[in-house]
Amino acid sequence: MAKENLLYSKDHEWVLREGNAVTVGITDxxxxxxxxxxxxxxxxxxxGLKKGDxxxxxxxxxxxxxxxxxxxxxxxxxxxxLGDHPELVNQDPFGDGWIFKLSVDQVSELDELMxxxxxxxxxxxxAGE
Amino acid sequence: xxxxxxxxxxxALKGKMVEFCGWELPVQYSGLNTEHMAVRxxxxxxxxxxxxxxxxxxxxxxxxxxHIISNDASKLLPGKIQYAGLLTETGCFVDDLLVYMIKxxxxxxxxxxxxxxKDFLWMKKHTARFDVLVENRSEEYSQIAVQGxxxxxxxxxxxxxDLKPLGYYHFAQGRVQxxxxxxxxxxxxxEDGFEIYFRSDAAAASRLFLDLADRGEKYDxxxxxxxxxxxxxxxxxxxxxxNDIDDTHSVLEADLGWILKLNxxxxxxxxxxxxxxxxxxxxxxxxxxxxxxxxxxxxxxPITVAGKPFGAxxxxxxxxxxxxxIGLAYLPLEHAALGCEFQVSIREKTALARVVxxxxxKRKK
Numbered sequence: 001m002a003k004e005n006l007l008y009s010k011d012h013e014w015v016l017r018e019g020n021a022v023t024v025g026i027t028d029x030x031x032x033x034x035x036x037x038x039x040x041x042x043x044x045x046x047x048g049l050k051k052g053d054x055x056x057x058x059x060x061x062x063x064x065x066x067x068x069x070x071x072x073x074x075x076x077x078x079x080x081x082l083g084d085h086p087e088l089v090n091q092d093p094f095g096d097g098w099i100f101k102l103s104v105d106q107v108s109e110l111d112e113l114m115x116x117x118x119x120x121x122x123x124x125x126x127a128g129e
Numbered sequence: 130x131x132x133x134x135x136x137x138x139x140x141a142l143k144g145k146m147v148e149f150c151g152w153e154l155p156v157q158y159s160g161l162n163t164e165h166m167a168v169r170x171x172x173x174x175x176x177x178x179x180x181x182x183x184x185x186x187x188x189x190x191x192x193x194x195x196h197i198i199s200n201d202a203s204k205l206l207p208g209k210i211q212y213a214g215l216l217t218e219t220g221c222f223v224d225d226l227l228v229y230m231i232k233x234x235x236x237x238x239x240x241x242x243x244x245x246x247k248d249f250l251w252m253k254k255h256t257a258r259f260d261v262l263v264e265n266r267s268e269e270y271s272q273i274a275v276q277g278x279x280x281x282x283x284x285x286x287x288x289x290x291d292l293k294p295l296g297y298y299h300f301a302q303g304r305v306q307x308x309x310x311x312x313x314x315x316x317x318x319x320e321d322g323f324e325i326y327f328r329s330d331a332a333a334a335s336r337l338f339l340d341l342a343d344r345g346e347k348y349d350x351x352x353x354x355x356x357x358x359x360x361x362x363x364x365x366x367x368x369x370x371x372n373d374i375d376d377t378h379s380v381l382e383a384d385l386g387w388i389l390k391l392n393x394x395x396x397x398x399x400x401x402x403x404x405x406x407x408x409x410x411x412x413x414x415x416x417x418x419x420x421x422x423x424x425x426x427x428x429x430x431p432i433t434v435a436g437k438p439f440g441a442x443x444x445x446x447x448x449x450x451x452x453x454x455i456g457l458a459y460l461p462l463e464h465a466a467l468g469c470e471f472q473v474s475i476r477e478k479t480a481l482a483r484v485v486x487x488x489x490x491k492r493k494k
Contacts, residue, residue: 035356036162038447039423039454041478057476059425061161061447062356064476 003094007110008119009070014094015113021076022110025098026058026067026089029123034060037089042078043100049073051109056099058089071109073102133178134271134334141335142342142352150242152179155354164353165360165449168318169490172277172350174341175358177317178334181245182270182326183252185236187261194228194236196397197255199380201390205230210298210313213388215240215248216399220379220406224248224370227315229300237311237326241370255398271334275341276322276361279348284323286344287337288312292323306337317358319365319490363455364448364490366417372428373415373443373457381406382459384415414465415443417487420454422480426473427456433472433479434464442473448489455489456482 007015012030016023031037041057049055049069056067056078078100082088089097104110114122130153139146144155154176157164167173185194194202200213207230215223224244229237240248249265256263275284285292290303290312300313308327316322327334342352359369368374368383380389380403391404420426426445431438445456456473464471469484 035157035160036449039425041424059447061165061360061449062156064425064427 004116006094007070007113007115008122009068009113010122011068011070013067013070015070015110016098017110020104020107021101022071022073022104023098023101024055024067024070025093027119028093031090031093031097034058034065034089035062036060037086040079040082040086040089040099042080042082043075045075045078047075049075049102059086067099069102070113071102071104072106073104075100076103077101131179133176134329134331135176135178135273135338136335137331138335138338138342139176141339144352144354147355149355150179152242154179155352157354157356158352161354161356161360162449164351164357167349167351168277168320168353168357168361169450170278171348172275172279172283172322172345173318173353173357174338174345174350175274175276175353176272176338177274177324177358178271179242180272181240181242181248181265181267182272183238183240183249184264184266185238185256185261186264187234187259189259190234190236190261192395193256193259193261193263194238195393195395196259197252198226198228198397199385199390199399199403200228200388201393202228202230202236203393203395205236207232208299208301210300210315212298214374214380214385215251216380216397216403217376218398218402219376220381220399220403221376222370222374222378222380222383223251223376225368225374229311229313243371269328270326271329272327273325273338273341274316274318274322275325275350276316276318276320276353277350278321279345279350280320280322283341283345283348283350284312284325287341297321306333306340308333308337317367318361319367319488320361320492357449360446360449363444363446363457364450364488366457366488368415368457369444378415378459379403379406379411381411382413382415411462413459413461415457415459416465416484417489418456418458418471418482419485419489420456420473420480420482421470423454424475424478424480425454426475426480426482431474432458432460433474434461435471439471451489455485458482460484
């Protein structure tokens with residue numbers, strides 16, 4: 001279960017583009033792999049991130065994992081609701097469970113991300129391993 | 130990777146399989162939190178066949194056991210069980226284990242999967258001078274743990290043994306389904322529950338597990354994996370070998386003085402070292418803590434006490450029932466009292482932790 005209008009990274013982040021800004025979250029596959037999320041460590045608004053930098057930490061009971069910045073940019077907003085309701089990442093990963101927004105430096109970097117079809121193929125590759 | 134005889138059942142139940150101590154076992158089925166809560170409120174069914182079963186038989190079985198463990202096995206009667214440390218000469222842990230007294234001159238010792246080979250060699254070496262036969266029969270035995278408030282009702286449907294009068298840390302032998310079994314009122318979750326030991330082929334072992342899971346639906350009991358087993362035991366502050374106890378921390382430092390019987394009338398490995406340590410006093414102690422700051426302090430995260438580095442978190446998780454981050458750590462004795470605070474490094478950040486009373490969770494009787 002993934003969505004049509006989004007872009008995807010190999011680390012299972014999704015990216016919603018709106019002009020020069022993007023919203024970032026983790027995919028349904030990622031939240032399922034993590035299990036019950038109990039804490040999300042969010043980046044500071046205004047923080048500059050390079051593509052591939054760890055941007056946030058998601059703690060599940062089982063493990064901790066980094067959410068990487070899929071593009072270079074500056075953090076413009078974070079999902080403060082996750083402070084009291086980290087479970088939104090599990091319940092609505094593509095909606096209320098979004099994690100942070102970035103103003104993007106180079107929009108062309110988005111071209112390196114996968115569309116839904118490519119991401120689904122990528123997931124099939126993982127399942128076949 | 131080794132497979133338990135219940136492996137087929139895990140796949141049928143869509144368990145998420147992982148490698149654990151060389152075994153393929155389910156880390157979860159429906160989800161760690163769901164399984165954890167099921168054990169606290171209804172029931173959970175675990176395959177723990179990876180555990181090791183070592184039998185001591187012979188005229189000097191008791192003396193041999195007394196020589197290698199911390200507790201006093203002479204207090205056992207047939208049908209009784211004791212928790213003990215298998216000790217090094219320095220009074221630290223080779224392993225922790227359960228001793229089942231089957232009858233006079235016959236005992237079953239249940240050890241951790243990760244330590245089985247090491248334990249068996251240690252036991253053979255240190256009991257060679259006694260008239261005892263030490264046999265590793267782990268391959269023959271499967272073990273299923275049924276834990277939680279509904280465990281008695283569920284297991285009772287499968288056995289002729291009357292479970293009601295069976296006390297905590299007692300066992301009985303009888304038929305379970307159509308197999309000879311040992312059923313003990315023991316567990317690693319902090320709940321009431323049973324551990325069932327039996328010998329069978331893979332088909333029968335898988336069938337029993339599946340039947341328990343199937344019949345368990347009536348009680349809202351669920352098959353549960355290693356993930357929940359770990360969070361359940363930590364809430365109940367039950368030590369995990371390799372994390373909280375090992376061959377560098379003594380029984381006294383691990384705060385397990387209650388399994389140490391220095392005057393049991395039989396010399397044993399570690400006795401001198403521990404007698405000395407008891408007299409001189411320990412300098413560090415295993416304590417339970419809660420994180421004051423947000424985050425989860427996990428196994429291996431570095432600790433700072435009064436500005437100085439002092440080891441690392443031995444076990445840590447987000448406690449699913451208590452809904453807060455908890456953990457265990459060795460602290461210097463002068464900083465180990467209730468309410469003492471220290472820092473845990475969680476990646477690039479530092480979080481404040483506070484020593485709290487343990488067990489974190491205690492079931493209502």
